Amino acid sequence: PTQTIAAIAMRANMAQKMLAQKPQAALKELQTMEEMARRTTQEIRHMLFTLRPLVLETQGLVAALEAMAEKMRDTYGQNVLVEIDPQVVEKLEMEQQSVIFAIAEEAVNNARKHAEAEHIWVRLRPLRGDIALLEIRDDGVGFDAKAVLASYEQRGSLGLLNLRERSELINGIFHLDSEPGKGTRVQVAIPLTEAAIERLRHRI
Structure with a gap:
């Protein structure tokens, strides 16, 4: 998840730069980021469920x-x-x-x-x-x-x-x-x- 979060941050920076000159490309980046964020949320939830103390x-x-x-x-x-x-x-x-x-x-x-x-x-x-x-x-x-x-x-x-x-x-x-x-x-x-x-x- 940490790598995905870093990738989301990088894509957010790219989308910000594209926004003024290439709004359609920026929109595509935002949609990709949303999907990545959803997947990361699912991964983190899975970790919360599976990382349990042995006792x-x-x-x-x-x-x-x-x-x-x-x-x-x-x-x-x-x-x-x-x-x-x-x-x-x-x-x-x-x-x-x-x-x-x-x-x-x-x-x-x-x-x-x-x-x-x-x-x-x-x-x-x-x-x-x-x-x-x-x-x-x-x-x-x-x-x-x-x-x-x-x-x-x-x-x-x-x-x-x-x-x-x-x-x-x-x-x-x-x-x-x-x-x-x-x-x-x-x-x-x-x-x-x-x-x-x-x-x-x-x-x-």
Whole structure:
């Protein structure tokens, strides 16, 4: 994917130069770039699904999250508490478990680096019926979530982008809640059936 991304950047530069004098050629370049970008997105999604920690592959999501929490405690002295409903895990495909692990790991790392939190909680529980809720919460310094989300909409934020895009891979709905002095809460509503996917799409 990195080579393709570099090629897209090079073609974008070419298209920019062509735009004034050869608009048709520039349009063709843009169409090629769009197709390359779509293929790259698919490749990256495939990588997200297939690059899994061995413990996730062999022992499942609960063991993988507990191993991640233990690593955070042993390596960084960061207290991470994991509370997972095993009945929810039983309903998840391996691809979903892989993405949930990646979201949790990213959110925990963000909290460790920026929140100055004493505790970080990772929870996975039923929300209602065929929808589960993944929640990563900390008791750290918090921040102005509205300002950060507005900035994300304008120019993108890599951390938020990762969390939101990974949520979308499993048809999840991403939500961020934080205030200065009140910690941070990341939530992803995860549909477990086709009917739940439709309801979440329409926010029903």
